[in-house]
Amino acid sequence: MRLEEVVPWGRTLEEYKSMFSLSETDLNAKILGCGDGPASFNAEMTELGHSVVSIDPVYQFSAEQIEQRVRATYESIISQVKKNPSKYIWKDFQDADELGKARLNTMEKFLLDYEAGQKAGRYLNQSLPRLEFVDDQFELCVCSHLLFLYSEQLSLDFHIASVHELLRIAPEVRIFPLLKLDGKPSFYLDFILEDLSNKGYRAQVQSVAYEFQKGGNKMLRISR
Secondary structure (H helix, E strand, C coil), X not given: CCCCCCCCCCCCHHHHHHHCCCCHHHHCCEEEEECCCCCCHHHHHHHCCCEEEEECHHHHXXXXXXXXXXXXXXXXHHHHHHHCHHHECCCCCCCHHHHHHHHHXXXXXXXXXHXXXXXXXXXXXXXXXXXXXXXXXXXXXXXXCCCCCCCCCCCHXXXXXXXXXXXXXXXXXXXXCCECCCCCECCCHHHHHHHHHHCCCEEEEEECCCCCECCCCEEEEEEC
């Protein structure tokens, strides 16, 4: 898949649980979702009484504008998936059309919660590598489909600065996936693992239950 910029493409609570191996203890932590976009993760977690703040620069826009942006990029993404079906694991979705419907349904759940969530401070227009939070404001940060995935668009310096910023505001950070958009491993991973080790952080690549991109079933788990 080739994309020139980061696009809004949301996922559900169940997907987050699988992508980040979230336990019940994890779900009860104070969580920051980084790059959540039009995911229903925050809405579903809030319904269950959990604490999540989501950040994404797309939250500078209205619900109508976000919906327009998702629908404008929808055909490009789905058509590329249709051209390369062998690069994906069709376990949770029958085909590209079912994937597309699931993503639009997820967006609808997000949009129903968006205005209330903005008023409550759950959806904040912030973007890496500098965030407006105090040290240790959160207990866990999960970063979905941003770092590593967009290695062609975002520099190594951006990745390193972003990881350290997330570690400033939470003692544990989990990042998924570790593949680029083309399905190949990110060439930044080894550099970042070495940087984290040199600075005394514990960093592990762990297998997770979620896999849509072939081979995309690993997350980076970092703790202080």
